[in-house]
Amino acid sequence: MFTLWLHGSYKMARIDELKANQPQNAGGSANSDTDATRLRSENARLQEQVRLLMAAESKLYTLQEHLNKQQLLYARLAEVSRVLNTLLSFDEIGSVLVHFAVYEFNFERSLLLLAKEREYRESFSSQTIQFEVVASEGYYDNDEKEHLSQLRLDESDLPLPQSTQDTGSLRVQSDDTDPFADTLRQHFLMNEFFVFQLLRKEEGRSGYFVVGNTREQARYQTRVEQKDSVTVPLTSLAQHASITLANVHSYLALERERARLDQMVAERTRELSEALDAANEAVRLKGEFLAKMSHELRTPLNSIVNVPAALVSDYQEVEVWYCTGCDAEFQSEDDETETPCPECDGRLEQRTVTVCEGDPAEHLRFLKLVKQQGDHLLHLVEDVLDFSRMESGRVSLNYENISVKQLIDDVQQTIRVSIKNEIRLVTYDYPDAEFCFSVDALKIKQVLINLINNSVKFTAHGGKIHVSAAALQENAIDRYVRFEVSDDGIGIAKEQQQIIFESFRQVDGSSTRAHGGAGLGLAISKQLVELHGGRIWVESTPGVGSRFFFEIPVHPAQRFPSSVPPASISSPQKRTPRAEDAACDYSVVVVDNDLAVLAVSRRILELHGCSVVTVSESSQAFDTVLETRPDILILDLHMPGQGGEAVFKQVRAERLLDNTLICLSTADHTEEDAVKALGAVWLPKPWNAQSLCQTLNTHMKQRISASAFESEG
16 A cells, blocks of 8 residues: 555656646647646556556565465474484374375375385395385275275386486376376376385385375365475475485384394393303202212222221231241241251241231122222223213224124123122013124123113112013114113102203212212213114103113114214224133233232233233333243333333334234223224223233234234235
């Protein structure tokens, strides 16, 4: 109104100016007409200027309103961007995005399609990303909602034209007749729409943002046209959404990584906790084992230490006179130096002799007790050493072909000696046929002996133990031998039947248990069976008895599944005949720095008919051997100064001693292979009289047979 008033005032001032300049003569009528015409023309021009100014004012007002709306829109866009940046849920982001597009831009419908995170991760291997609707806004009937919930689109279903790759948008208008546009109309349920792609840096599209109208409602909504006032803020909104979604993807990836690390830490913590529990249990079991072993070792040692002390007290040293002529002895408190022998008139001399004042039967009983306790102590030590070798993986299997009958016969003979004072009946049953299989016979015997001794231990006097073996065939190829040791003893509870095969475990682990032992026999048996590729188990009922089974493949190649790593296996060889307890009528040289070992060795070998020379210094060994040229040379592998291996090599270098059988004696079972590699016979410590003579007999007979065969050749 102010502008109109200004133009009216200007017009009146202009008319007054014209009137003032008009001539004041009466004869000026002609000029008056000219001035009137000029005034009308000027008036028309001024009116046109006023109209143009009013039109410009209207446009300026309209532009001001548009700018105010754009300012409000961008303010709302900035606010929505801030809200989006605070969200960490795809559903919430989608809901804000489509709601803003419909109610701020005045579109009828809006959709957000995203690649699901799981499918997105898998897409890098399959090269296919599948998108689905995660949010929608606008009115949809039930059928349309069902359609959107099932909509799945691949990247190939939304190929943006090359010309729109820079803007990242696709515009489909109502008059587009492209078949691709019709397909998208059916997917999105819109007639005209914008499609904005949502990108993740260096990873391609993460989704699509779609806004548009149906044909029926298009005239009431913002039309899908190329207008900067619409496309620019929508593009900005899509870019903000892309950044937000990328941040959420990164955040979720970090959360997944954190969860994975938390899970790894939890699993590692659990593993460490289990390992700690296992270590504590192992410490407890080993402590319990040491307590048991202390009791088990001290019990036989009590007899071994005290019995000799008791026996020694029965021996006295006395002074006697003996005849130098007839060796007769006389006891006298007087000086008999000048008195002749009453038997032969020979000269008498005085000497000191040891006299036993005890009962010989009692001495014999005590000596048998010492031997029994020594055997028991040796068995305990052997169990511990066997277990140690198995734990360190130093056990090898020496396969040989042996009949089942022969193996059980050998076990029966051993058991008969070990339990001859036990009042228990042990019976045996095995195949009549000479069924043979390839095993390490010594180790399978050890398993059977362990099981039988275990049954003897837990079976009352008068009980029965039965040992049987049967050849079975699982299919046309797999054949195995099943051994069974059953008894009518105290039995084993169900919950205890697994732990008895574990190391250091017994049903009764207390130090006051009624039955002795180190608790290693069954653990050793299990490992020996599994080394053969077999399996072992027990069936038992408390108060009724137990049945122990183990199965061994007939051939080493046929193995049952086992977690135990395969042992080193030597080639099958012909079985060596058993050596009998025949006398060893050989000349023997024993070299050892332990005088007790030399004394015992001399006594044992001389009792079996050998002539023995003992040497306590390794430096004298070679000269003694060269002088006597014995049939057998027994060397201690570990001697001070010059060791047994050095003496062995020195003797072997002397060709005149090729026929001498050389045995290297050591208590370390891990040195067996090294001794055999030298070409010597391994003699394990400790050894008893029977095993020593049996070993010497066996190897000497083999050597004699080989020499005879070479002579005939």
